[in-house]
Amino acid sequence: MSLEHTRVVHTELMEVLKNIITQEDSSVRLILQKNTGEKFLYPPLDKMLYMNIDRTLDILDFVVSKNFMTKKQIETLKFCPICFSYEIIPTEHCTNCGSTNISRGRVIEHFSCGYRNLESLFVTNGGLECPRCHKTLMIEGKDYSRGKLMYKCHACGNLYDSPIIDYHCQKCGEYFPIEELGETIVYQYELESSKKDLIQSSLKMVESLDGSLKENGYNVKRGTQVTGASGITYDVDLYATNSAKEDVILAVTYLLEDKITIDEVLRLQALGYDLNAKKIVVMSYAPFDQRAEFLANYYNIKKVVPEKTGEVTKEQVIKLL
Ligand SMILES: [Zn+2]
Ligand SMILES: [Zn+2]
Ligand SMILES: [Zn+2]
Secondary structure (H helix, E strand, O other): HHHHHHHOOOHHHHHHHHHHHHOOOOOOEEEEEEEOEEEEEEEEHHHHOOOEEEHHHHHHHHHOOOOEEEEEEEEEEEEEOOOOOOOOOEEEEEEOOOOEEEEEEEEEEEEOOOOEEHHOOEEEOOOOOOOOOOEOOOOOOOOOEEEEEEEOOOOOOOOOOOEEEEEEOOOOOOOOOOOOEEEEEEEOOOOOOHHHHHHHHHHHHHHHHHHHHHHHHOOOEEEEEEOOOOOOOEEEEEEEEEEEOEEEEEEEEEEOOOEEEHHHEEEEEEHHHHOOEEEEEEEOOOOHHHHHHHHHHHOOEEEEEOOOOOOOOHHHHHHOO
16 A cells, blocks of 8 residues: 555655755754653744644654654753753762762872872872872882872772762753753664655656646636545645536645555545545656556556656646646
8 A cells, every 4th residue: 555645644655855955954953752642843844844843753754654854863962951951061079978079090009018009199209109108109010119090089098990970960960860850862764865856856846737727718726635425535646626627636646655555556546536536646756656657547547657857748737637
């Protein structure tokens, strides 16, 4: 089955693509706050199109599933769970007393007295001197050893391998362990550049047919809702009526499909019947598959393959009328 007419509302799909293709970088960002579940789009596509955000995301994910778009996680931002500020900096604390008054350095051990502390405490003008016994340290390996990097607390004297790290909010002043921080994930949906021309032309074809039908005295509605004899309302790409000719044309496009299937032809025939369409027109670069083509011919469903630019030619329009 052609999914773009059954999974998502096609007129909404067209609006979303039309909007994204006009963005400078053909992309839209989803900002998701993991803790609260809050989400918004930037630019705010959903608000610009008066659509529900979940519905907009369904459409974007559908376009991704059809390989016309990519979705990438581009950023993870941490924020303060109290005041929501992103101005948080990691701070290192003493494992013993929690003080932030600590420093990091190589540890020197003076063999003869056993004193051990950061190198900076041994440094004098001339070289190294033990702060405890005040002897000069001469030869590394014989008088003393220079060991690994460690942390020293200036508040309690504790010497340790790695500090406790937590996060200090610069706005409200609170400290938090990493697991308590809020997290915002930023995703980017971006149109595949190789598909841009195809999308542009596919959007153009409805506009082009619209113009030609109007010239021929039709009353045309594009990206609209039409209610059938059954009372059911459908979203259709184009619906044109001409009371003088007693003609009703239903036209549909396919942007993301590579093939139009027999199920889709059956759906169109039923749709055309309910909408009392005299002619059903399929505008697409995608071919019918073999059985779909047979059935489409049998039902007299007309296929229009527009010019590369998306233009529907005068000759093609005349054949429809
Ligand atoms: Zn301490
Ligand atoms: Zn010493
Ligand atoms: Zn805060």
